[in-house]
Amino acid sequence: MNFDVERLLREEVKDLPVYSPGKSPEEVAGELGISDCVKMASNENPLGPSPLALEAAREALSHAHLYPDARCLRLREALSGRLGVGVDRILVTHGADEAFDLLAYAFLDRGDRVVVGDPTFSSYELAARTMGAEVVKVPLREYRQDVRAMLEAVDGRTKMMVLCSPLNPTGTTVSAAELEEALSGLPREALLVLDEAYLEYVDDPGHPDSLRYLSSDPRIVVTRTFSKIYGLAGLRVGYVLCSPPVREALERVKLPFNVNRLAQAAAEAALRDEEHLERSREMNRRGKRELYRVLEECGFGYVPTQANFILVRNGNHPDLFAELLRRGIIVRDGAALGIPGHVRITIGDEEQNRRLEAALREISGGG
Ligand SMILES: Cc1ncc(COP(=O)(O)O)c(C=O)c1O
Structure with a gap:
C-alpha cells in the first residue's frame, strides 16, 4: 500500500x-x-533517591490498580507548606518537561513568538515549534542569558520569554535585577517562564527568590522538578508555580492522570527528607x-x-x-x-x- x-x-x-x-x-x-x-x-x-521516597513508592505500588489523584492534592499541599505558596498556584506535572508542553498547548498559536536564550534547554523550543510558534534565539553573552537583548527581540506577537536559572548548559544564573528588568520590559499580556530545575544546587546567596514575584505579577511562571536534586528523574514529576488563572489554563490541557501514583507518593516523601x-x-x-x-x-x-x-x-x-x-x-x-x-x-x-x-x-x- x-x-x-x-x-x-x-x-x-x-x-x-x-x-x-x-x-x-x-x-x-x-x-x-x-x-x-x-x-x-x-x-x-x-x-x-531518598530512602523515604523509595519506601513511599513501594507502598504506592500496592495500589497500582487505582487511578492516581488527578489533582495531586497531597503533593500540592506538601509543596504549599514547604514553599509558602497557595495550592491554587501549584500544578504538578509529568516532569518539568510537561510544563513546557502545557504552556505551549494553552497559549501558543501559529505565528506567536517565544524568546529564549541560545543555547538553552531544548524543550522550550520543541514545545513552541510543535504549536507553530516562532522561536527567537538570542545568543548568550559571556555564557549568561542576555536579558536586555532578549527584551529587544520581544515584539507585539510575543507570548512568552523563557529564562533558565541556573542555565542548562552553562550553569550561570540570572540576577534579581535582570529578572525585574525582564518583568518590567515584557508586554502586559506575555508570560515570563523561569525554569529553576537546578535551583536547589544554587550557592549564590544573591540568587533571586522567584517566589517573591509570584503574588505580585501574574505573568511569572516558575517551573521546577524532582528529577535533579531529589533524584527522581525516572519517575517523572515536576511542578509549576504560577498565578491561579494561568494554572487553570494549564489544567485544561493536561492529561487527567498526568502524574502516576508512585511519582506523587515518592515526591511527597522526598520533600520531607531534609x-x-x-x-x-x-x-x-x-x-x-x-x-x-x-x-x-x-x-x-x-x-x-x-x-x-x-x-x-x-x-x-x-x-x-x-x-x-x-x-x-x-x-x-x-x-x-x-x-x-x-x-x-x-x-x-x-x-x-x-x-x-x-x-x-x-x-x-x-x-
Ligand atoms: C533546565 C532544565 N529544565 C527542565 C528539565 C526537565 O526536567 P524533567 O526531568 O523534570 O522533565 C531539564 C532536564 O534536564 C533541564 O535541564
Missing part, C-alpha cells in the same frame, strides 16, 4: 527533530565494547571543588557553575567528548547542545569524579 505519512503530518511537525537524550551506558557498551561506563551526562543525582537533600547538596559542593581543581591542574577552562554540571572548554582537545567516551566516560558534547567546543559534565560521586580525573589527566598528558 502506498502510504505517505508526510501528507498526513502537520506542517509544524514535519521538520521537528526528535529530542536527543545523549548516550546510555548500554549504547556505549554496544558501540565501543566498554562495559563499565560512567554516565556524567544527564545531570542526575549520583546519590539516588537530610538527603542536604547530603546531595554537600556531595555536589565537594565534587564541584574537586573537579574545579582537576580541570585547572589539567589546563581546561570552565564556566563556574551554580548547578550540578560544569561546562568545560575543549581547549587543545577538540575531540574531548570522544576521548572521554573512549575511556568509558559519557558526558554531553557541546556541539549537540548548541555550544560547540565544549563538553557538559555532570558532577558525580567520589568514584565517578575520580574516574573522570584519571581520564582528564591521561588526555591532557599529566597535570
